[in-house]
Amino acid sequence: MWQAGWLVSQWSGVIGHIGRIGPILLMKRNPPLILIWILITIAPAFGKDAWTKVQSKNFTLVGNASESDMRKIAFKLEQFRQTLSLILPKASISTPVPTTVVLFKSDESFRQFKPRYQGKIRDNVGGYFLPGPHGNYIALSLNRVGVNPYEVIFHEYEHFVLHNSLVRLPLWLDEGLAEFYSTFDTDGELKVNLGIPVELHILHLRGEPMLPFKTLLAVDRKSSHYNETNKAGMFYAESWALVHYLMNGNDQKRQPQLVSFINFLNSGMQTEEAFQKAFGVDLNTFQNELDNYVRRFLFPVLTITFKKQLTIERDMTSEVLSDAQSQYYQGDLLFRLGQLSEAKVLLEKSIALDSKLSDGQVSLGVVRLAERQEAEAEKLFKSAIEVDNGNYLAHYYYAGMLAANEKYDAAITHYKQAISLKPDMGSFYSDLGIAYLRTGNEEDAIRTFEQGGNVDRKQSSLYRSAGYLHFRRGNAEAAAGDAYNYIRVEGWRDEHSQYMFLLWYLSLRQLKKDDFAKTKLVNAIAQSDPTDWPYPVLQYLNASLSLSDLIAQAKTNDEQTEAHAYAGLDLSLKGERDAALEHLRWVRDNGNRRFVEYEMALAEIAKLEPARQ
Numbered sequence: 001m002w003q004a005g006w007l008v009s010q011w012s013g014v015i016g017h018i019g020r021i022g023p024i025l026l027m028k029r030n031p032p033l034i035l036i037w038i039l040i041t042i043a044p045a046f047g048k049d050a051w052t053k054v055q056s057k058n059f060t061l062v063g064n065a066s067e068s069d070m071r072k073i074a075f076k077l078e079q080f081r082q083t084l085s086l087i088l089p090k091a092s093i094s095t096p097v098p099t100t101v102v103l104f105k106s107d108e109s110f111r112q113f114k115p116r117y118q119g120k121i122r123d124n125v126g127g128y129f130l131p132g133p134h135g136n137y138i139a140l141s142l143n144r145v146g147v148n149p150y151e152v153i154f155h156e157y158e159h160f161v162l163h164n165s166l167v168r169l170p171l172w173l174d175e176g177l178a179e180f181y182s183t184f185d186t187d188g189e190l191k192v193n194l195g196i197p198v199e200l201h202i203l204h205l206r207g208e209p210m211l212p213f214k215t216l217l218a219v220d221r222k223s224s225h226y227n228e229t230n231k232a233g234m235f236y237a238e239s240w241a242l243v244h245y246l247m248n249g250n251d252q253k254r255q256p257q258l259v260s261f262i263n264f265l266n267s268g269m270q271t272e273e274a275f276q277k278a279f280g281v282d283l284n285t286f287q288n289e290l291d292n293y294v295r296r297f298l299f300p301v302l303t304i305t306f307k308k309q310l311t312i313e314r315d316m317t318s319e320v321l322s323d324a325q326s327q328y329y330q331g332d333l334l335f336r337l338g339q340l341s342e343a344k345v346l347l348e349k350s351i352a353l354d355s356k357l358s359d360g361q362v363s364l365g366v367v368r369l370a371e372r373q374e375a376e377a378e379k380l381f382k383s384a385i386e387v388d389n390g391n392y393l394a395h396y397y398y399a400g401m402l403a404a405n406e407k408y409d410a411a412i413t414h415y416k417q418a419i420s421l422k423p424d425m426g427s428f429y430s431d432l433g434i435a436y437l438r439t440g441n442e443e444d445a446i447r448t449f450e451q452g453g454n455v456d457r458k459q460s461s462l463y464r465s466a467g468y469l470h471f472r473r474g475n476a477e478a479a480a481g482d483a484y485n486y487i488r489v490e491g492w493r494d495e496h497s498q499y500m501f502l503l504w505y506l507s508l509r510q511l512k513k514d515d516f517a518k519t520k521l522v523n524a525i526a527q528s529d530p531t532d533w534p535y536p537v538l539q540y541l542n543a544s545l546s547l548s549d550l551i552a553q554a555k556t557n558d559e560q561t562e563a564h565a566y567a568g569l570d571l572s573l574k575g576e577r578d579a580a581l582e583h584l585r586w587v588r589d590n591g592n593r594r595f596v597e598y599e600m601a602l603a604e605i606a607k608l609e610p611a612r613q
Contacts, residue, residue: 049109051326054318058094062329063103065142067318070103073142073153077101078312080154080184083192084161086306092164096424096456099136099160101153102333110141112342113333117227124229127152129159130336133427134393136160137333155182164458168265168491171219171226175236176243190306195244197299204237205294211238213287217271245293248300254279266491270527324354332363335370343367358388365397377401392421396428403431408438426452426459433465445469453485460489464496467503468596472603480507492527498534502566505541509573533559537566558592565597569604577608584608 049064056074058081063070085093104110107126114125126147127140138156142149158178162169183196210216211225216238219225225235246254261278265271276282281289321329331346344367350360365380378401384394399414415432422428429452436445449466452459467482483504490497501524508517525538536553539545540563545553547567554563568583587601 049105051321051329052318053321053325054316056316059101060098061101061103062321062326063101063105064109064326065103065105069105069142071316071318073101073103073149074316075312075314076150077153077157079186080157082312083184083304084158084181087304088161088165091161092458093161095136095164096422096426097132097134097136099138100329102137102139102329104139104141105143107141107144110139110144113139113330113337115337116339122227122229124232127156129156129163130333131160131163132336134396134425137336139333150184151182154184155179158182166262166266169262170217170265170271171221171223172216172235172239172242173262176239179236179240180243180247187303190308192304192306194302194304195248195299196301198240200233201237201240202297202299204233205241206297208234210291210294211235213283213290214272216242217275217283241294242290244299245290248302249293250289266488322354324350324357324360327353328357328360328363331360335363335367340367340370356387358384358391358394361387362391362393362397365394369397374401374404390421392418392425392428395421396431399435400431403435403438406438408435411435412439424455426456426462428452429455430459430461430465433462437465437469442469442473458489460486460496463489464500467500468600471503471507472599474603474607476507476510480504480511483507498524498528498532498538502534502537502541506566506569506573534562534566537563540567541570557590558595561587561591561595562597564591565595565601568601572604572608581605581608 051062051064052067052070054061054067054070054074056078059074059077061070061074065073081093084091102113104113111121111123114121114123115128116122126144127138127149130137130139138153138160140149140152140156141147155178158181159174162174162177179198179201180195183194183198185193185196187193211219211234215225216235219235221227225231246258257278257280261274264274264278269277272283275286279286327346327350331343331350334346335343344364347360347364347367350357351364354360361380361384365377365384368374368377368380378398381394381398381401384391385398388394395414395418399411399418402408402411402414412432412435415428415435419425419428419432429448433445433448433452436442436448446466446469449462449469452462453466456462463482463486467479467486470476470482471479483500486500487497487504490500492498501520505517505521505524508514508520521538521542525535525542528535528538536545536550540547540550550563550567551560554560564583564586568580568587571580571583584601584605587598588605591598591601
């Protein structure tokens, strides 16, 4: 497995305890009635519209909308943010990654910036949240007919909070909660209302058959029920209705069960199992409950009363952006949407207009990296540093290029500079630590990983790098802790999860916790996709696949590197020294030297073979 260079605390406040209850698809809505929505998109303005920037305490807003509209949006966002911090006390409202809100004055100017599905612009999208490792975007149009811009932006900001706080979130719950909170409204200085019915959702629920419950729970971002306009309406409507029932129905008795469901998911449990365990009924029974709730078409509003009024700072600053700055924001947004050619045109125009705009140079440099134009990218990063030594991303990306060219001492200097400018960004510590490793400085590497974990506990790459290092150095307890933290942050959702489980499993066995390791192995097999490598490794460790069959199933040199390495480590733990060395030496002599398993094999050989005198 590649060693790449680039925790969720207990969650019980996602719902919050709220008082008695008294989407966003693009259609006309009646605010006092029901719930509605379906948004997500992107488009630049090539006209001569002036672009403005408004800065509030917690939000940066840019766009071609009027300054007064942008100030109103900023104030409402500050209200919504403070409300969420009170309703969801354990949610991560803040993040080291900055979030920029891009406001387009019309759907026409927004269109080019909308997401694509199968190459076509999704015209039904009114807004979207776009997360990124070093910056997030919220984008929307203010004047889409029949769409309330506040509901769009509340929906998208709720996505930000959910994604920043939860590890595993099925799509129906992600969209359903965002829809539920999107109708946030204040009622005087002490009350807010949530879950206001949305007319379009009601229209879908009245006029179309609901999705089978199993289908709803299984919808993901690749599904036609999410991406195709003629199907997405019911998905959003039913997701909203389900969350509305869980929050408000049955005298709110389902609220604590919803919290349990989320906790089960984030412990790694599969969706259907977590659902039945949390709610105590099978899917058919629950679907009947939801059908009965929907058929009454009575969707009460949740009213929350605070003891103290919301205190929102109204002080904001504003400025008119230069043409170069506006082109930069539009180009960077397009790049983040994956539209490289369109992004490059705008970013090159930005730099042509202002050669000292370091943000534009950095963004174009990243585009060049994506195009594998490394020399051009390096020039842009160096130029950005020359014109603005305080641009932390310029130092970070330049350091990455230096490290890629094995100029580790210089890379370390620029990684340190990036950290001094932005000390709360965990990914910077992760890459600095790896640069230290490349120079053989393991002590500084470990120290850097630990520092990064202290400032950003959700940066999983820190746990991955530190875990492998601790394992190679014989610190099984630290390795087990790092591997566990990685899985706690990422769940089973990414390419490294099964490998981090293997690290955890082997570390537990080194600590003589064999029974616990065996139990976790069985759970891991249940979580894993049998068609994915390294599933056969898990089977082998569980004694449900022979060693010869494991080696036979490893078709490529990469898979063989891993198969022999894990077989050797397993045999070593069993005390079968000679058999272990046979597999470990295979890795040493034939394996992929860029894999962490290669280094793990060398470390184990050193333990098993006494140093020659």
